[in-house]
Amino acid sequence: MSSPELQSLYQDIIIDAAKARHGYQPGLAGSAIGLTAGAASSSSTQTATVQTAAAHTELAAGGSATAAVATQSTVNADHCAASHQYNPTCGDELTVQVELDPAREGIVSVAWDGQGCSISQASVSLLTDLMVGKPVAEARTLIDEFRDVMRSRGKKELDIEVFEDAAALSGSSKFLARVKCAMLGWVALEDALLKLS
Amino acid sequence: MTDAAPGILSADEVDRIRNDFPILHREVNGSPLVYLDTGATSQSPNSVVEAEQEFYEQRNAAVHRGAHTLAAEATDYFEQARERVARFVGAADDEIVWTSNATEALNLVAYSVGNASLGRGGPEADRFRIGPGDEIVVTEMEHHANLIPWQELAARTGATLKFIPIGDDGTLRLDVATDLIGPATRILAFAHVSNVLGTINPIGDLIRLARNSGNPFGTLVVLDACQSAPHLSINLGELDVDFAAFSAHKMLGPTGVGVLYGRSELLNAMPPFLTGGSMITVVTMDHAEFLPAPQRFEAGTQRVSQAIAFAAAVDYLDHTGMNRIHAWESALTQRAMAGLAEIPGVRILGPAPGQPRGGLVAFDTDGVHAHDVGQFLDDRGIAVRVGHHCAQPAHRRFGVTASTRASFYLYNTEAEVDVFLQAMSEVRSYFGVTGAAREGVVAR
Numbered sequence: 213m214s215s216p217e218l219q220s221l222y223q224d225i226i227i228d229a230a231k232a233r234h235g236y237q238p239g240l241a242g243s244a245i246g247l248t249a250g251a252a253s254s255s256s257t258q259t260a261t262v263q264t265a266a267a268h269t270e271l272a273a274g275g276s277a278t279a280a281v282a283t284q285s286t287v288n289a290d291h292c293a294a295s296h297q298y299n300p301t302c303g304d305e306l307t308v309q310v311e312l313d314p315a316r317e318g319i320v321s322v323a324w325d326g327q328g329c330s331i332s333q334a335s336v337s338l339l340t341d342l343m344v345g346k347p348v349a350e351a352r353t354l355i356d357e358f359r360d361v362m363r364s365r366g367k368k369e370l371d372i373e374v375f376e377d378a379a380a381l382s383g384s385s386k387f388l389a390r391v392k393c394a395m396l397g398w399v400a401l402e403d404a405l406l407k408l409s
Numbered sequence: 410m411t412d413a414a415p416g417i418l419s420a421d422e423v424d425r426i427r428n429d430f431p432i433l434h435r436e437v438n439g440s441p442l443v444y445l446d447t448g449a450t451s452q453s454p455n456s457v458v459e460a461e462q463e464f465y466e467q468r469n470a471a472v473h474r475g476a477h478t479l480a481a482e483a484t485d486y487f488e489q490a491r492e493r494v495a496r497f498v499g500a501a502d503d504e505i506v507w508t509s510n511a512t513e514a515l516n517l518v519a520y521s522v523g524n525a526s527l528g529r530g531g532p533e534a535d536r537f538r539i540g541p542g543d544e545i546v547v548t549e550m551e552h553h554a555n556l557i558p559w560q561e562l563a564a565r566t567g568a569t570l571k572f573i574p575i576g577d578d579g580t581l582r583l584d585v586a587t588d589l590i591g592p593a594t595r596i597l598a599f600a601h602v603s604n605v606l607g608t609i610n611p612i613g614d615l616i617r618l619a620r621n622s623g624n625p626f627g628t629l630v631v632l633d634a635c636q637s638a639p640h641l642s643i644n645l646g647e648l649d650v651d652f653a654a655f656s657a658h659k660m661l662g663p664t665g666v667g668v669l670y671g672r673s674e675l676l677n678a679m680p681p682f683l684t685g686g687s688m689i690t691v692v693t694m695d696h697a698e699f700l701p702a703p704q705r706f707e708a709g710t711q712r713v714s715q716a717i718a719f720a721a722a723v724d725y726l727d728h729t730g731m732n733r734i735h736a737w738e739s740a741l742t743q744r745a746m747a748g749l750a751e752i753p754g755v756r757i758l759g760p761a762p763g764q765p766r767g768g769l770v771a772f773d774t775d776g777v778h779a780h781d782v783g784q785f786l787d788d789r790g791i792a793v794r795v796g797h798h799c800a801q802p803a804h805r806r807f808g809v810t811a812s813t814r815a816s817f818y819l820y821n822t823e824a825e826v827d828v829f830l831q832a833m834s835e836v837r838s839y840f841g842v843t844g845a846a847r848e849g850v851v852a853r
């Protein structure tokens with residue numbers, strides 16, 4: 213009953229990744245804005261697996277994509293940065309935190325907090341799988357390539373050899389309204405990396 | 410419902426109505442379009458499109474300027490359009506100000522009050538002055554268009570913004586309103602019908618509270634009629650509101666035109682918001698005198714063809730009968746609500762089935778984000794609204810950031826509701842979520 217286009221948007225890899233949420237760490241620094249704040253925020257119902265940041269950055273609801281750099285003792289602020297991104301159309305929001313090695317050349321870990329549609333959740337989960345262990349320079353190239361495909365209106369595909377499972381996100385590029393959802397995590401990582409360069 | 414009761418549209422009549430709307434016959438993604446997004450913007454019948462086209466083909470000219478025949482005809486049609494829209498909502502001609510949309514109409518009031526507060530408009534405008542110690546009261550269910558202009562006005566003038574909260578049943582807390590509205594209340598602004606919850610607010614009770622507030626200047630009542638003027642028979646004069654705002658594009662008309670209704674006496678005392686050509690009498694290098702309302706609020710070249718098409722839209726509604734339209738939409742809404750209530754994991758926002766409600770229903774689907782629900786429905790040609798519908802506080806109140814909204818109008822059918830319900834019954838399993846909503850889960 214569903215069209216091939218819809219099937220290509222919602223491949224099993226996507227649906228599974230949206231549920232698996234690799235890298236999901238509720239209570240991440242700077243993820244406090246929350247449109248649901250005061251009602252049922254996700255962070256209050258989950259057990260936090262990372263230390264909360266010493267500086268709890270309070271942003272105005274609907275605030276712009278501002279980053280809050282984690283300052284907790286276990287994460288070296290020189291090697292760790294976060295970026296908060298918000299999609300005002302559907303209210304999706306995401307904070308991605310990246311930790312680099314001491315030389316700041318490779319990605320040691322990616323963690324994120326936020327909520328949104330299956331495409332944004334799957335995308336950031338697959339992004340986490342793909343980026344951990346990658347050199348920073350390569351990560352930047354991958355983000356550029358990803359953006360290029362997403363903006364192609366379905367004309368370009370992500371190379372499965374390079375993007376692995378994340379290549380399943382190619383289907384989003386045909387749906388103009390979903391490109392932002394797919395890009396959210398990637399833009400956050402790009403912004404976080406920029407703060408460390 | 411198929412056998413025609415006089416108080417409601419018949420199914421045959423709806424079929425005939427649909428023939429007047431060419432867009433309803435197109436396909437989307439291989440399926441017939443099922444348009445359930447009138448709450449955001451409605452579709453237009455041929456007569457509306459033709460009215461606009463006829464204007465451009467026969468009498469396009471600037472209005473209220475120039476002496477040639479086309480200018481006179483254009484002005485005549487433009488002013489007749491005002492009369493027809495005025496009659497439709499129970500207003501006098503000079504109480505109807507054309508704006509770009511409801512948002513501009515609400516901003517017009519907020520900025521004019523702001524200008525009066527700065528001393529513009531002379532002693533007549535004193536009744537609009539607002540400042541520290543004064544209060545503006547809105548509700549928690551407002552569209553951002555009837556919230557942010559008041560936030561901004563409060564910030565500019567030092568007045569305080571307060572709000573009437575929403576109860577668990579999706580209606581306003583009148584007990585709180587009774588305490589809130591008092592001698593300090595200068596402005597009470599609220600939606601007649603909520604665009605998220607569908608709640609039809611108790612306009613009589615709220616106006617009574619405002620009229621008895623004890624404020625020495627009187628409390629100004631501003632009604633957001635965006636979701637009521639298109640769907641209910643309303644008489645603004647009888648309702649005794651001071652100002653009201655609505656948009657043509659939600660009531661079969663074109664985009665680009667809306668209305669600010671204001672009681673004549675108030676409009677003529679209020680300083681203008683936008684200034685420039687067409688709204689003045691005598692202008693010197695350092696001063697200008699303004700025309701009476703409505704012209705004093707219509708600066709610059711007007712949206713003439715849109716106003717004329719808007720009049721064709723209200724004629725269409727009038728001819729069909731507002732009470733019969735509302736009865737039909739209500740029946741469709743109740744059918745949709747009954748169907749949604751049977752689907753595990755779907756939680757309806759707003760008043761329970763059987764309670765008064767505008768022709769719309771918004772809901773949360775446990776385990777599936779609204780954006781994904783909308784995508785799934787679109788694949789079958791079903792157009793609904795997803796997101797926060799420009800009412801973030803109302804969503805936050807019910808612990809969600811986004812919802813899916815189906816809204817109905819005179820051109821929707823029972824069969825369309827059933828197509829929508831069938832698709833909704835498949836959504837959660839498509840996304841690999843099954844079973845009833847998890848206990849205590851309200852947000853995702």
Ligand SMILES: Cc1ncc(COP(=O)(O)O)c(C=O)c1O
Binds near residue numbers: 554555602603635
């Ligand atoms: C209740 C309500 N108020 C205000 C508006 C704003 O209308 P417009 O965007 O036409 O100015 C809308 C439309 O979305 C609405 O539903």
